[in-house]
Amino acid sequence: MSKGLDELLTEYFQPEKLKAAFEAYERQKTDFLQQGEPKVQMGVDGISYQTFKKELDLRCQLLSNRLLKGTYQFYTFRQIEKDKPSGGKRILSIASIRDVIVQKVLYDAIYTEIEKDFRATPILDKVSCAYRKGKSAPYAASLIHGYIKQGFIFALDADIVKFFDRLSHEYLFEIIERKLGQDTPATKLLKRFIKTGGLPHKNQHGKIYGYRFFHRRKPILNKQRIIRTQGIPQGGVLSGMLANLYLHEFDCWVINDLAKKYPLRYVRYADDFVILLKQEELIALVNKEVAQKLQEIKLELHIDKNKTKSVDIAKDSLEFVGFQFNLEHIKIKPRNILRFQERITEKINKELSYKTGKNVKHRFSFFIKYVINRKVTGRGEKICDVCGGVLGERVKSWMGFFMVITDIQQIRELDKWIRKEVSKHFYKQYQLRLNKSDFKKAGLITLEQEYYRLHKRKSCSCEKCNSSSGSINDSNPVKNTEVRQTLCWNFIWNFLERIFKKLFPL
Structure with missing residues (x-):
């Protein structure tokens, strides 16, 4: 195994x-619908995207030399704070551009070997839904919906205390060495990545470091660096893979012993997980055993009832990975609907700044076609000329x-709300009255239209295309048979409902 992996690393480096x-x-960082440069962030080395691209051949050659010699060292991460949806702060680690590239090639090189354990059995393969090709939050949601339909309506909705910040290096290194060997190039590089510290986004006086600071000088201020003795940096592709590795033994314990x-x-x-049961009285017992098992791998289960909670789905909705579940439906979590509305409102408020002329109807058509529709459909998809299927990554949109x-x-x-808010804006600013037919003439793509379009689309079926695909985002989340059946019946019911309303208007 080790020899084959070493040869693979040589190829990838x-x-x-x-x-x-x-x-x-x-x-990945380019919005093809919005003209402009990719939104590539700069690391602590002070090398901008423009500089790196200009010297790409030289820099890749230097990187290759260091990687093949085994002398490559990661730069300190630039740390920034982000608000968590549930409150509090999350520290994200921004890597330099060269380190991002190294993370990506190392990830691709060892992915197949790491995945062997995750795919050991069909049941185990379904468990871990984050940071894996063919898995996603929507995929996790479809699984949960299917389990609820099977009668598993009592949930332990669990969260681990500061998971990424508190991972034990000793335990993680043992796992990596068992999997990839003790002194292999992959193991050495992963250990260096894990140990790499970060530069706080603020100095000791509370001042936030801006880009100019990193352009002027390298971060050699040792007093301000955070030396990483536990946890792993958040924000890169390797972080997710390492998190799954760390929790793999726990996953096996749940499905082989606890189940x-x-x-x-x-x-x-x-680090968020749900255990679904058919009997409410079992939740407390499962909670206790889960907490004990996590302690064995040096982790802690949240005791805060807002973090780890018991849910009777027949009475209360379960919320997980952005979705809301009841006995009948998968819904969008209310907080995510509110965020979407806030973003649409931001777009509407910016309409006055668009230089699209004084013709009000032209401004309206432009706004619908180039602002609202793009928000609804997201980035464009590449379509195969042979079979008409979607090539590569699927659309990234809300x-x-x-x-x-x-x-x-x-x-x-939501569609009604969008039309209402846009109508209010154009009447207030331009005294233009709009009705539903005006939106249709302007070519508005509704969320409902996009929903059904997404379900009708198909992936490219050409053998050549399939052999070259494999992006981490190239997945169809609706793989669960019961979810497909639900969507099918939902489509039929909505179709019949529309016919009934036309035949028997109120």
């Missing part, structure tokens, strides 16, 4: 592979993420 990784990263004592279903997304929902009324209400 060639300049051509590093250059291809940069170009893929560049595409033998209690009939249950288990779904995990990073509706693309929530396409697994089964409550269509939610998006219908």
